[in-house]
Amino acid sequence: MTAQLLDGRATAKAIKADLRERVTALKAKGITPGLGTVLVGSDAASESYVAGKHRDCEQVGIESIQVNLPEDVSETELLAELDRLNNDDSCTGYIVQLPLPKHLDQQKVLEAVSPEKDADGLHPTNLGRLVAGVNEELTSPLPCTPKGCVDLLAHYGIDLAGQHVVVVGRGVTIGRPIGLLLTRRAVNATVTLCHTGTKDLPRHLREADVVVAAAGVKHMIDPADLKEGVIALDVGVTREVDPETGKATIYGDLAPGIAERASWYSPNPGGVGPMTRVELLQNVVLSAEQQTAAE
Numbered sequence: 001m002t003a004q005l006l007d008g009r010a011t012a013k014a015i016k017a018d019l020r021e022r023v024t025a026l027k028a029k030g031i032t033p034g035l036g037t038v039l040v041g042s043d044a045a046s047e048s049y050v051a052g053k054h055r056d057c058e059q060v061g062i063e064s065i066q067v068n069l070p071e072d073v074s075e076t077e078l079l080a081e082l083d084r085l086n087n088d089d090s091c092t093g094y095i096v097q098l099p100l101p102k103h104l105d106q107q108k109v110l111e112a113v114s115p116e117k118d119a120d121g122l123h124p125t126n127l128g129r130l131v132a133g134v135n136e137e138l139t140s141p142l143p144c145t146p147k148g149c150v151d152l153l154a155h156y157g158i159d160l161a162g163q164h165v166v167v168v169g170r171g172v173t174i175g176r177p178i179g180l181l182l183t184r185r186a187v188n189a190t191v192t193l194c195h196t197g198t199k200d201l202p203r204h205l206r207e208a209d210v211v212v213a214a215a216g217v218k219h220m221i222d223p224a225d226l227k228e229g230v231i232a233l234d235v236g237v238t239r240e241v242d243p244e245t246g247k248a249t250i251y252g253d254l255a256p257g258i259a260e261r262a263s264w265y266s267p268n269p270g271g272v273g274p275m276t277r278v279e280l281l282q283n284v285v286l287s288a289e290q291q292t293a294a295e
């Protein structure tokens with residue numbers, strides 16, 4: 001079997017074209033959406049993700065607000081910056097790029113983002129709305145990577161109703177929230193959440209119609225442990241830098257050979273990553289549209 005490609009780059013491009021039109025419509029009503037990013041330190045991967053987010057903004061007409069803080073910024077200084085963004089009318093929504101340096105309390109920082117400006121959908125209020133609402137159309141921002149997985153599969157007409165999805169990874173940006181999205185009645189999948197502490201992971205993997213690999217452990221999943229014809233989304237990122245050339249290479253959680261095992265496959269890079277970025281724009285535009293509707 002040779003897997004068909006779940007192409008995140010092409011799908012994100014199509015969504016961006018739609019977003020550009022929605023932003024134009026907002027501007028005609030006198031509203032310019034603005035996305036803020038808060039980057040602490042100079043981690044090369046985070047810098048590149050943040051730069052990508054601002055390039056995306058430019059492409060669809062969203063204003064960018066960039067806050068860069070030194071690695072040793074104090075929690076008090078960081079929280080003061082978030083307070084400024086919470087009160088900045090030009091900022092529709094913003095994100096704090098993760099991971100943060102170890103001396104900062106990630107949970108405390110995420111809670112300091114106003115839930116109304118939480119473009120990442122990671123504030124406990126918005127995650128709580130996701131937990132509480134099983135049926136209704138949610139109007140709160142949704143976590144970008146999980147939403148990107150769902151939209152990518154939908155774009156290719158893949159129906160997850162009744163499918164058994166095995167998620168590997170329990171991080172706040174993907175593993176913990178994705179089950180909440182996949183089990184909503186509109187999607188109707190059945191989800192098993194596994195992680196690096198799961199006993200006999202291959203036993204769970206063999207049962208999966210769909211695998212979302214998001215542990216961030218290079219090549220931890222052997223395609224031989226998956227059903228023939230599985231749908232596989234590789235979301236885990238391990239970035240290795242060659243000390244001699246300085247060139248970074250990204251590795252996913254799925255070991256080579258997955259394209260011969262799966263019916264559909266989302267690679268890494270080129271799969272869910274570009275979807276994560278476009279979902280961030282979707283959250284900002286939706287939030288701006290909701291503000292206009294409320295006025």
Ligand SMILES: Nc1nc2c(c(=O)[nH]1)N[C@@H](CN(C=O)c1ccc(C(=O)N[C@@H](CCC(=O)O)C(=O)O)cc1)CN2
Pocket residue numbers: 048049052095096097098099120144145173250268269270271272273274275276277
């Ligand atoms: N506040 C947040 N921090 C982080 C999140 C997040 O959703 N919110 N997710 C990741 C990083 N991330 C976005 O911030 C992200 C990761 C990867 C990509 C992407 O487009 N990757 C490309 C490859 C890029 C490359 O070559 O370096 C791909 O997959 O094709 C976008 C966004 C952790 N932090």
